Amino acid sequence: HWLRDDDDRCVLCNAGVLEDWQHLFFTCNFSRRIWSFLQIYWRSGPSVDIVVQRAMSSFGQPFLLEVTAFACWHIWKQRNGLIFEGIIPSFRLRRAVFVHDLSLLGHRFKPGLAPRLAAWLESLLYMSR
Numbered sequence: 242h243w244l245r246d247d248d249d250r251c252v253l254c255n256a257g258v259l260e261d262w263q264h265l266f267f268t269c270n271f272s273r274r275i276w277s278f279l280q281i282y283w284r285s286g287p288s289v290d291i292v293v294q295r296a297m298s299s300f301g302q303p304f305l306l307e308v309t310a311f312a313c314w315h316i317w318k319q320r321n322g323l324i325f326e327g328i329i330p331s332f333r334l335r336r337a338v339f340v341h342d343l344s345l346l347g348h349r350f351k352p353g354l355a356p357r358l359a360a361w362l363e364s365l366l367y368m369s370r
Contacts, residue, residue, distance in 0.1 A: 252323050253316075253330055265320065266313050274332050275312050278365065281305065302361055303354060311343055340366055 251260040253271035258264055266272055267283050276283060282299045286292040297305050322328035332339070340362050347355040 253320055266316055269316075271319070271330060271332065272316050275316060278332070278336065279308060279312060280365075281308065281312075302357065304350065304358060307346055307350075308343070311346065315339060315342075337366065 249259055251258050251264055251269050253265070254269045256270065258269070267276070280300060281296055283292060284295050286295060293305075296309075300308075302308070319330035319332075323330055344359065344362050347358050350358055
């Protein structure tokens with residue numbers, strides 16, 4: 242391990258915050274940069290249903306679940322890369338790889354949605370320049 246085993250603080254943001262699933266995936270500064278880039282805004286609410294409805298409404302794409310699962314997996318990989326291999330996470334340096342990997346999900350979508358995913362991903366790359 243590159244980091245101490247007895248340290249429960251988030252390794253991605255240096256804020257000294259206890260790492261729980263909500264912090265790691267949604268409120269950590271590193272994670273928030275990813276959500277902002279993806280144009281998915283998680284606002285608190287009285288229930289998970291309301292939180293998801295708000296995110297769906299602001300996102301405006303029919304593939305919120307797929308993108309959310311992929312982003313969480315990416316965050317988890319970045320965290321583990323730092324802990325177990327000492328790889329410093331950098332979303333800025335990995336944006337193009339992230340978008341490429343996400344584009345590989347296109348074959349899993351209904352035929353009518355794949356072009357919409359491709360157009361959305363293209364817009365992400367254009368915006369990040």
